Amino acid sequence: MESFIVSLLCLFVFLIYLSLHFLFYKSKGSNLPPGKTGWPVIGESLEFLSTGWKGHPEKFIFDRMAKYSSQVFKTSLLGEPAAVFCGAACNKFLFSNENKLVQAWWPDSVNKVFPSSTQTSSKEEAIKMRKMLPNFLKPEALQRYIGIMDTIAQRHFASGWEKNDEVVVFPLAKRYTFWLACRLFVSVEDPNHVARFADPFNMLASGLISIPIDLPGTPFHRAIKASNFIRKELVAIIKQRKVDLAEGKASPTQDILSHMLVTSDENGKFMHELDIADKILGLLIGGHDTASSACTFIVKYLAELPEIYEGVYKEQMEIAKSKGGGELLNWEDIQKMKYSWNVACEVLRLAPPLQGAFREVLTDFMFNGFSIPKGWKIYWSANSTHKNSEFFSEPEKFDPSRFEGSGPAPYTFVPFGGGPRMCPGKEYARLEILVFMHHLVKRFRCEKIIPDEKIVVDPMPIPAKGLPVRLYTRKD
Structure with missing residues (x-):
């Protein structure tokens, strides 16, 4: 009392x-x-x-x-x-004046859910991360991870989709993107280990942007508890990785965690374990939540628009038929997925996971x-x-051709933000979305079970019932 x-x-x-x-x-x-x-x-x-x-x-x-x-x-x-x-x-004015007239801002709830071990703000930690991430997330580095993405996508569809007549897409999409993030960021690949993180991460994400009242039963309280649990789990992984690196059982370049452990700052100092846990925690949240929303809406529109589905299917099957038995997707295959990416971009235009941002x-x-x-x-x-007809004619119409040639006018298509604060994981997201599309259409045609399912935005768009679909296996 x-x-x-x-x-x-x-x-x-x-x-x-x-x-x-x-x-x-x-x-x-x-x-x-x-x-x-x-x-x-x-x-x-x-x-x-x-x-x-x-x-x-x-x-x-x-x-x-x-x-x-x-x-x-x-x-x-x-x-x-x-x-x-x-x-x-x-958009041009704001993106061009980043750190001059404006700077990033997060509600107090974000700093409380992500308390930095170094007593710095989320804003300062984000600046440090932006300096560190390019080496890991640049296209030439990401090329090495396409095979891993392909392997996990195959395992994901085999375990979660195949042998089912019906599935609920959003939870499965979250499982896929979270599995990828765990594997590529901290080399956690075992499904049981990944599942141990999944529920706490969902609680954390749902309470991140909420009224910051830390009372039992509130989303904010659950988010703080989940954050503390995940941080302890990550510290245990970090301690083991230090041992593995010292004994040569782990590689300095195998993932972001190893990179953080072996990289010093400009003063020659290495990050503390809790500091690394804070950053990995933020990356795991950012690395899967938005992409899972995008993947879900891709399934939604492919189920609603047979002609769009057939275009994606034709492109992806040409790539599939060019592969030998057991041969994984590679960078060249991704570059051939032009129509598929135009479709994904149109999905991101109509249902942007990032609705906007504060400065x-x-x-x-x-x-x-x-x-x-x-x-x-x-x-x-x-x-x-x-969704403004000044920039996109018939804005409610689904039209991937908007992205052909030079595409939309500058500063009009901004699902990843822009300027110095453009999402550093943009290329990573492109790869995981395209690999998902490849395996989806190769295996299935989907039909929505709830034709007029409501969409809820809180803070990302998601179908209210998670998008249940009926699966029809491709016989060809």
């Missing part, structure tokens, strides 16, 4: 702080963008989130673009005064004649261009 009262008092103090914070920033700036800030403290957060829960996250954006401004309007989200930037010109304003600046105060948050939305 005592701890419950303390928690309520902490919540009360937190709400007072947010109210004062909100009123202070509301008074700043004489020429703010048009818009309304909604209720005290909560602002327009509930409407912002609820349009996603109802399956139409773009509605919050487009309603205000029509009412206030097609490029920038003000609101209040997650307890913060915010300006929402819309359209290609705004924090570093210094007062003017944009389109409006003042944007220091300390405000800026939200950019992928849907403000992806």
Whole structure:
């Protein structure tokens, strides 16, 4: 009872702080963008989130673009005064001014779920990771991993899809992408070991962007518990890897974990075990959640659009027929999957896993004649261009030909963000998605069991029932 009262008092103090914070920033700036800030403290957060829960996250954006401004309007989200930037010109401005006028921002819940062992913020840790990742995630490095992806995809479809008449796609897609991340990041390949991580990771992901109240039963509380459990598991893996490296049983280049253990910073210092665990934890979350959403929607659209499915099937079977018995996919095969990738891009346009992202304003600046105060948050939305007829004709129509030739105009197709903060795992995601598509269409044609299944965005788009489908095995 005592701890419950303390928690309520902490919540009360937190709400007072947010109210004062909100009123202070509301008074700043004489020429703010048009818009309304909604209720005290909560602002327009509930409407912002609820349009996603109802399956139409773009509605919050487009309603205000029509009412206030097609490029920038003000609101209040997650307890913060915010300006929402819309359209290609705004994307270009934000991506070009990263770490000059704006910088990455995460809600407090992220820092609490990912407490850094070095007492630095998620933002600082992300900067360190971005310096480290290119060596591992550049295309020439990733070429070595295509065979591993192919092998795991074969095992995944054999264990989770084959011999079934019906499956639920989203949990299976999560299993596939998580298995890959575990194998390529920390060389954990045994399905039982991977499964031990799976449920805690799901709890962590579902509570990551949530109200930061650490009370039993809340998503945030479950996310913190899951984070602590996974971190302990990772530390045990790290300790064993140190031994294996010293005894020559592991290679310094076999995965990201080995790379972190053998690489020092500019001062010659090596990372501590807990520091490595923090980074691997973040990578495992980022390395599978968004891709599993993309893979699920690929199945959805292939099931709905037979002519698109046949185009992908024809391309993938030409590649399959060129392979010898037991021969794995390679880089050249991936480069031949042009139509398949155009299809995947159209899926990412219509159902972007990354709906948008927040930035924090570093210094007062003017944009389109409006003042944007220091300390405000800026939200950019992928849907403000992806589903906008100004940039994509008939935006609701599924049309992979949009990506032929030079493709969409710059700053209009942004599922991976852009500028210095473009997702460093973009090429990794492309490979795991294409390998998934290859094995899916080679084996099956899918039919949706729930024709009009609702889509929920929280914070990524997912079918409300996980996309159950009926499988028809390819006889040819």
